[in-house]
Amino acid sequence: MKINVDRERCVGAGQCVLAAAAVFEQNPEDGLVELLLPEPSQDLHAAVTEAELICPSGAIELQS
Template sequence: MQITIEEEKCCGAGQCVLAAPGVFDQRDEDGVVVLLDTDPGADQLENVRNAANLCPAAAIEVRE
């Protein structure tokens, strides 16, 4: 799985952090998404997919 973040698209909604807190976080200064884990384990794959689907700005892309 490859996770790509487009920071310029991120609106800081935080849905990714709620869906996959071990994989995503937000910068304190502006709320932009931060990728914490570039290679999440199998137990996180569904959460990562959900995070990408929930993102209102489509700033997260998941390739399998």
């Protein structure tokens, strides 16, 4: 799995961080998503998939 985030689309809701804190964080200056692990391990895939689904702006894109 590979993750792409579009910071231009991000609205800073932080739902991704709540779902997968090991993979995403919010930038302290602007509150927008920061990607920590662009290719997370298998044990994080369920949390990352949840983060993609609950992102209100659709800023997270997953690729197999």
